[in-house]
Amino acid sequence: MKLALRELWRRPGRFVVATAILALIALLLMVLGGLLDGLVAGSTGALRAQRGQLIVYSSTSQESLVRSHITPSVRKEVEGVAGVSQVAGIGSVQLGARIDGHGPRDLVPVVLFGYELAPKGLPDAVPAYGEVYADDSLQAEGVEKGGTIRLGPARTPVRVIGFLDDSRYSGQGTLWGSLATWRSVLAANRPGERAGEGVDQALVVRVAGADAIGQAGAIDGATSGATKTLTIAQAIDALPGVSQQQTVFNQIIGITVVIALVVVGLFFALITVERIGLYGVLKAVGASSGILFAGVLVQALVVTLIASAIGVAASLALAAAIPSGSIPFVATPSRLLTSTAYLLIAALLGCAFSLRRVLKVDPAAAIGGEQ
Amino acid sequence: MTIATDLALRMERVSKIYSVGDAQVVALDHVELTVDADEIIALVGPSGSGKTTLCSIAGGLLTPTDGSVIVGGQDISQYSAKQLTRFRRESVGFVFQTVNLVPFLTASENLLVVDEIGPRTGRRARDRADQLLGELGLTDRSSNLPAQLSGGERQRVAIGRALMNEPDLVLFDEPTSALDTQLGDQVVNLIRHEMKSRGTAAIIVTHDDRITHYADRVARIVDGRISDPGARDD
Numbered sequence: 001m002k003l004a005l006r007e008l009w010r011r012p013g014r015f016v017v018a019t020a021i022l023a024l025i026a027l028l029l030m031v032l033g034g035l036l037d038g039l040v041a042g043s044t045g046a047l048r049a050q051r052g053q054l055i056v057y058s059s060t061s062q063e064s065l066v067r068s069h070i071t072p073s074v075r076k077e078v079e080g081v082a083g084v085s086q087v088a089g090i091g092s093v094q095l096g097a098r099i100d101g102h103g104p105r106d107l108v109p110v111v112l113f114g115y116e117l118a119p120k121g122l123p124d125a126v127p128a129y130g131e132v133y134a135d136d137s138l139q140a141e142g143v144e145k146g147g148t149i150r151l152g153p154a155r156t157p158v159r160v161i162g163f164l165d166d167s168r169y170s171g172q173g174t175l176w177g178s179l180a181t182w183r184s185v186l187a188a189n190r191p192g193e194r195a196g197e198g199v200d201q202a203l204v205v206r207v208a209g210a211d212a213i214g215q216a217g218a219i220d221g222a223t224s225g226a227t228k229t230l231t232i233a234q235a236i237d238a239l240p241g242v243s244q245q246q247t248v249f250n251q252i253i254g255i256t257v258v259i260a261l262v263v264v265g266l267f268f269a270l271i272t273v274e275r276i277g278l279y280g281v282l283k284a285v286g287a288s289s290g291i292l293f294a295g296v297l298v299q300a301l302v303v304t305l306i307a308s309a310i311g312v313a314a315s316l317a318l319a320a321a322i323p324s325g326s327i328p329f330v331a332t333p334s335r336l337l338t339s340t341a342y343l344l345i346a347a348l349l350g351c352a353f354s355l356r357r358v359l360k361v362d363p364a365a366a367i368g369g370e371q
Numbered sequence: 372m373t374i375a376t377d378l379a380l381r382m383e384r385v386s387k388i389y390s391v392g393d394a395q396v397v398a399l400d401h402v403e404l405t406v407d408a409d410e411i412i413a414l415v416g417p418s419g420s421g422k423t424t425l426c427s428i429a430g431g432l433l434t435p436t437d438g439s440v441i442v443g444g445q446d447i448s449q450y451s452a453k454q455l456t457r458f459r460r461e462s463v464g465f466v467f468q469t470v471n472l473v474p475f476l477t478a479s480e481n482l483l484v485v486d487e488i489g490p491r492t493g494r495r496a497r498d499r500a501d502q503l504l505g506e507l508g509l510t511d512r513s514s515n516l517p518a519q520l521s522g523g524e525r526q527r528v529a530i531g532r533a534l535m536n537e538p539d540l541v542l543f544d545e546p547t548s549a550l551d552t553q554l555g556d557q558v559v560n561l562i563r564h565e566m567k568s569r570g571t572a573a574i575i576v577t578h579d580d581r582i583t584h585y586a587d588r589v590a591r592i593v594d595g596r597i598s599d600p601g602a603r604d605d
Binding site (some may be wrong): 008011277 | 374423426427430432433452456457459460461464466467468473474475476480484485487488489532536542544
């Protein structure tokens with residue numbers, strides 16, 4: 001062990017190339033993960049911010065908020081289900097927003113939500129008519145507290161009274177107002193989708209017990225199939241593109257981990273070949289294969305940890321350098337730690353290529369060559 | 372198995388046969404050899420005669436096909452690979468033809484390798500390494516890497532490493548082959564002095580006639596047989 005660490009310390013040049021390549025792979029892995037997290041966060045923030053455990057869509061909506069339509073009578077049936085402690089309406093509309101300081105044709109895409117149950121980060125009291133809270137990513141677009149945003153072709157004005165974070169939806173900044181504000185904006189800008197008084201797009205439901213999935217079934221039963229109730233996690237998975245994004249990114253991340261494994265494997269296999277003479281001598285003087293292989297593992301882990309540290313530092317620098325709202329990239333501690341863990345596992349598996357060579361080293365080869 | 376004996380090495384009817392394809396090559400053929408506890412033997416013979424195989428079997432690097440090998444009272448003939456590893460770590464010392472020091476370790480650390488690859492003794496090992504380096508005249512060079520040492524100094528470090536575990540038997544493989552005449556003489560003198568002062572037995576595989584004068588006995592091996600076990604200087 002000490003021998004392996006001394007070699008790293010005294011011959012750093014031998015390990016520079018492998019460390020540099022692994023650092024680039026670590027950065028790639030962390031950037032891919034950060035982009036995935038950023039994309040998913042930007043698509044799902046509005047749902048993750050909900051304080052309820054369930055979302056009730058109309059059964060014909062294909063679990064899409066904009067296609068969903070909950071009538072007052074259905075809402076009443078949901079409210080009557082045993083175990084349901086709170087039912088709150090929610091509605092949304094995607095519009096182009098005109099923001100002070102932007103040109104007249106320079107529209108910023110936003111999603112306006114009307115709500116009854118305040119999402120995380122907002123006070124319980126619903127804003128007054130015509131007032132909204134804005135997602136803090138919109139500050140990068142020039143949205144300020146006290147400023148007015150004009151929504152849609154009707155240029156319906158709403159006044160910003162504060163901000164909340166991590167509430168983006170479908171990759172767009174969000175605005176959060178009362179259901180009355182939402183109905184008014186919807187009627188002015190999407191007359192065809194107008195929602196009557198008491199009609200919501202969906203319902204956010206809080207349940208008393210821990211069995212949210214059981215409650216979802218009870219709600220759909222109580223409405224005789226007029227609703228499709230999902231947990232928040234299910235609703236996130238049902239968002240168009242989210243699971244596909246995750247699948248594609250995770251596949252690329254998986255391939256990157258395999259590349260790291262091959263790099264570590266080849267590098268240490270080559271180093272092991274170079275050291276066969278030395279290993280022969282060490283075995284001759286009493287070193288076991290286990291001790292020698294442990295040395296290879298220690299070196300691989302140290303090289304990978306250094307490369308990961310470089311990757312983490314570069315990822316954090318990148319996250320700090322990217323302007324808010326421009327590229328959906330977030331460097332979360334869990335993602336950075338997971339990527340490091342993947343690389344360490346790849347390093348351990350990669351070293352397995354060297355194990356056979358270490359085991360095969362013949363100590364007798366150290367002493368002369370003749371028989 | 373431990374056997375009470377005053378001998379450093381006893382080889383009885385030791386054979387080693389290698390299979391090469393369908394053919395069988397007899398490297399050692401019923402070898403009989405004993406080495407007293409503080410005896411230095413020069414093992415000479417032409418290339419391919421079996422010197423290295425004999426040395427490898429005596430040092431636990433190879434197992435014999437047949438016969439018994441007892442080193443310092445341990446019958447190692449039937450030892451498993453794991454037992455042989457421990458035996459080499461604790462009971463024999465090696466000095467290789469090409470010295471083979473660990474290039475990125477200092478002289479002192481090269482001695483301590485023997486401690487680091489086994490159950491560590493820490494302070495005791497460091498004291499022994501310092502003592503050995505002092506006795507070998509290398510105190511001032513203990514912090515130098517092998518590349519910073521002369522050929523003779525490297526050979527002395529290798530001897531120190533071989534003595535670290537206080538072995539019953541030290542095996543030298545052509546220790547002077549890479550040295551000039553003067554340095555070769557110094558090294559052979561040093562080997563004799565170190566072995567005799569410790570009462571440690573040694574087998575020196577060599578082609579070098581100078582060494583035979585320093586040895587207590589010269590054993591000759593031809594075609595895998597000890598043709599002349601040599602006479603002890605009693």
